[in-house]
Amino acid sequence: MVFDQKLCLQHRRRALIWLGVLCLGLGLDASSNTLSAQEGDVTGIVRDSLNNETLPNAVVFLVGERFRTLTDEFGRFTLVNVPVGEYTLRVEYLGYLPIELETTGDSATPLAVLMTPDAFELEGVTVETSTDIIQPTDEISVIKLSPRKLATLPSLGETDIFRTLQLLPGVSGTNDASSGLFIRGGTPDENLVLLDGMTVYHVDHFFGVFSAFNADAIKDVRLFKGGFPAQYGGRTSSVVEMIGKAGDNEDFNMSAGMNLLSARAVTEVPLGGKGSWLVSARRSYTDVIRTGLYNSIFNTLEGEEEEEPQPTRPGGRGGGPGGRGGFGNFQQQAIQPDFFFYDLNSKLSYSPTDSDVIALSVYAGEDKLDESSLGSEITTPNGQTRLTPDRVDVSDWGNRGASGRWSRAWGSRFTSDALVAYSEYFSEAALDVASTRFSRGFREDNEVTDLTVRLDNTWRPFQASDIGFGFQFTDTDVAYSFQRLQGDSVRGGLDLGGTGALLSGYAQHRWLPSDRFDVTVGVRTSSYDQTEKLYWEPRTSLHFRITDQVQLKGAWGRYYQFVKRIENEDVLEGSRDFWVLAGERLDPLFAEHRIVGASWEDDDYLFDIEAYQKDLNGVSQFSTRSRRRPGQALSDLFFSGTGEAHGIEFLAQKKRGRLTGWISYTLADVDYELEGFNDGNPFPASHDQQHEFKTVASYQAGPWTLSSTWVYGSGRPYTIPEAQYPIELLDGRMLSYIHVGEKNSRRLPAYHRLDMAATRRFESDQFFYELNLSLFNAYGRNNIWYRQFDLDELPMIVTDVKTLGFTPSIGLRVGLR
The missing domain is CATH 2.60.40.1120 (Carboxypeptidase-like, regulatory domain)
Incomplete structure (x- = not known):
């Protein structure tokens, strides 16, 4: 967003008015x-x-x-x-x-x-006495999740927090290859994901099949789908706040589990009754034992291979940790890939006095893949013998982070939380394919480091007032490089980087003038050194209980984001998303949320409806489809513009009893309009999905828990290439040009999938045992993940790449009682 001086003065006046409203509410409350x-x-x-x-x-x-x-x-x-x-x-x-x-x-x-x-x-x-896994709260668009109950849901062997969040209304649940959350038209990078105060930039393992968080180490999860308060900033879509387990401060405990992909363990050590230390570790053994489940998942992600060293066709999965492919696949001897992932959580919590808590948390997670191979002789279908090229294909990605927190209760009414947190995301990929005739490949690196210092204060001067205020300083360093190699030469690339310092302050006041009405008014302001501008973010929400069962709610707010992940729409090489900082080239992303809702609830049932609208500015994309001349700088191929997302969400939940669960439906759309892109016409975003219907059911049958989930989603959009033809340049060289149709003008078929699970808990004098049997895609639906296009043949060959079919899995967890 670019602001002139007059506009800045207008924003300052609005902020002063907003602060006046904050003080007025406090004054009215004091007088009463x-x-x-x-x-x-x-x-x-x-x-x-x-x-x-x-x-x-x-x-x-x-x-x-x-x-x-x-x-x-x-x-x-x-x-x-x-x-x-x-x-x-x-x-x-x-x-x-x-x-x-x-x-x-x-x-x-x-x-x-x-x-x-x-x-x-x-x-x-x-x-x-069963209760459900989720709990919508009185706050608008806020849902709590119980991590300890997730083991009863169907899974691919891993108890998964983010896969469960995808079963909620307003959160897309039809992408088998991403644990990222597409919430109300937003993309995963627009979500603020916090683990004990540290920001997590990449949220999955195994190319998106599993989330990067071990549910055994997480105590509490809250999802803010929109309209989140002023204490949270730096993202424009939603907030996922996770609090790690601290452990038992009186008794030693431990538990362990394994499934067909990985093993995990949790240890809790008391610290003299004043604190505790918890360590949780998980590692796949896929580099040692390749189970049938691993082979099914990996073969689905790997897709088909091509005989010639050609780039992945348009519609491909893309490279980097978000998907396989990226530069292209080549016919080889049977490759045994070397792949594994791990994650580690450690948290130490100590209370030196009744008023103080000190907590130290560490998180590390990483995926490593090596698909390198030596060339070999193969026989083609027509009987000819060929020598395949040598191939070096390695990639590595993950997160690391640590946080330290001191919480002090200065009395019964005033508390302070001081936080220092460090977070690092890294992604490295390299491909070299060499034979006697050619040598080509690429190098790609992306790194984000984030150092945050934060102070939050809560003051409760009266029974009807909650006042929060604080500040946050974040120093973010981002580096991205991509090089296309041919022989010993670099034949094009992109090199971006920078450091941004963001200083933010906020104040918010929650006022409860009666037992049926409360309103929260807040404002956040941020100074960003890359643009040398001040950004004001006023926000408000209200909640009105008409009767003991019926309530109305609403929220409005403005949000800015200064680090974002760019979608690379390269039609030759597929999507390779990367993180960059807002600055001279790219404006900060801006969103304005408008949300209204109503609900009816008693002890056993909940019916909830919410409607939302989001206006976006600063939407960015990187695309080589508009590259008209050789040698054109890749940095010239960024496109920015506006967007709009709106929708309606329905939730019906049975909360208690032997049978619990929910049914949800979402009607939504999200459109972008980028200057100079797609002939200036608006187009559906790649994650646009008009209809989504989900059911979740859990039944307690004695010692067994039986559960099922069913997801239906209308088709997602995709772009189709229409023609490929050579162009002779002035110097006599030939350039192969692909003419691409209108952006996202086609739709894949509808997606649907049924998952089922049965969980049994056994107990002895000293141990408990928990056995889980799951069926993923129980009726074997052939959902289409994406489409590949081969323009070397006439007519063009279209290949549907399918998602994972019917897949059983089993898991066991053992622990001390």
């Missing part, structure tokens, strides 16, 4: 609250009764009263200005039995609230 000696604060901490793990984002309220709050990341809560008297305190947390305690408004001792999981053992008898 007269402090009295007959009032007090109710404070406490919420823990798991089995392992003493603190429970964040639990709902805490006084039954029949207007006093209501959420626990913070460390399980602490405060209800302020409670009149002295007898009350029933109720605490609710997803996956746990609600608990009620008697309390008064003047208790000087913090309450210790111990909650019991909804499947537990009492005097040798396992009691099942």
Whole structure:
């Protein structure tokens, strides 16, 4: 976004008005609250009764009263200005039995609230009181997820947080080759993914088949699908906030599991009752043992190979960690690829005093692939003998990060959280194909490093006010290089890089004038050194409970993003997305959210509807389809413009009982319009999907849990090449030109898939055992992943590349009770 001086003054005036609204709400609240000696604060901490793990984002309220709050990341809560008297305190947390305690408004001792999981053992008898895996909250577009219950859902062997999020309304669930979240028309890079405060830039393993997070190490997950508050910034679509497990601070615990792809283990070590240390590790053994499941997945990702060293055809999967292909595949001897992935989580949590918590977290995840091979003699179908070229084909990608946090309660009403976090994403790929006749290949490297310092403060001056304010400094360094090689020469490439410093501050006020209405008003402002501009991001949301069951909600906000992943629309080499910084060449991405919704809910059922609209500016794409002359700089092939996304989401959920689950439907579309691209005409985004219908069901049959998921999605768009012909240049050289049709003017067939699973838990005196059997794509639907086009033949040959077919898997988890 480019702002002139007049526009900057307008934004400053709007920000002052917004800050005035914040102060007005606080003043009204202060005038309506007269402090009295007959009032007090109710404070406490919420823990798991089995392992003493603190429970964040639990709902805490006084039954029949207007006093209501959420626990913070460390399980602490405060209800302020409670009149002295007898009350029933109720605490609710997803996956746990609600608990009620008697309390008064003047208790000087913090309450210790111990909650019991909804499947537990009492005097040798396992009691099942099932609740669902997800929980929509009173906040608009916010859904909680219970990681500990994910093991009962169908999977490809790995319990997967992000694959479960893809089953929610508004989140695309039809891409088998990506764990990234396409939310309400946004792309995965537009999501702020936080793990214990550190930013994660790449979220999957095995080319997108699994997410990069071990669910055994995650305690709490919240998804903000849009309209998120001012404390979050730097992204324009959504927020995924994950809090890692801290471990048992009283008893040693450990568990381990394995499936047909990997093995994992978790260890929890107490630290003298003051803290705990948790270590979780997962590694595939696919470089040692190649199971049938591994071969099925890898062969699907690998696709068909071509005889000649030709680039992947338009519509291909693309290169880099988001997909296979990229430069092209060549007929070889039978290649045994060397592939493995791993991830490691470690978290140390320590409370030196009742008011302080210190937490240190480390995360590392990496994928390595080596498909190198030596040339060999092969016999062609017509009986000729040929020598295939030598091939070096290696790639490596992943994330590393660490965070340190100090949380201090300065009293019952004021807390501070100080955070220092470092995050690194890396992707390296190299291909060399050499024979006696030719030598060609490419080199590609992309790296993002992120250093963040953050301070968040929460102040509760009155029972109807929650005030948050703080600042964040982020230093981001991005480097990207791509070189196309022929022999010893570099025949073209792209080299981008830069460092950006972002300083942000925010303030927000949540005001509850009555027990049926609350409104949150906030503003975030950011100074970005690459553009030397100030960006204002006002935001607001409201919630109105008409009756005990019916509520209305809405949100509006403005959002900016300064680091983004660019889609490479090279029709010869497929998509190779890469991260870049906004700056002189590319404007920051901007989005404006408008959301309205309504819901009906009782103890057993929930019906929810939300409608949204997002206006986008600064949408960017890189494409060589407009490269009209040889030697034209690749840096000239960036295109920017606007976009619009809107849709309606429906959710019907059964929350309790032996049978739980949900049904969802999404009607949506997202369109882009880029200057100088596609003849200036708007076009559907590559992830546009008009209809998506999903069902999730889980049934408790004694010791067995039976579950199923079904996903239907209308066809995604794709671009088709129309012709290829040679052009003679002025110097006599020939250039092969491919004429491409209108961008994303065709649609693939509809996608649908049924998955099923059965989970059985066994227990002995000292151990528990959990067995999971899953069927992926149970009825073997041949969904089309993408289409390849061969223009060397007339008429053009079109090949449908299919996704994974019917695939069974099995997993086992063992642990101490």
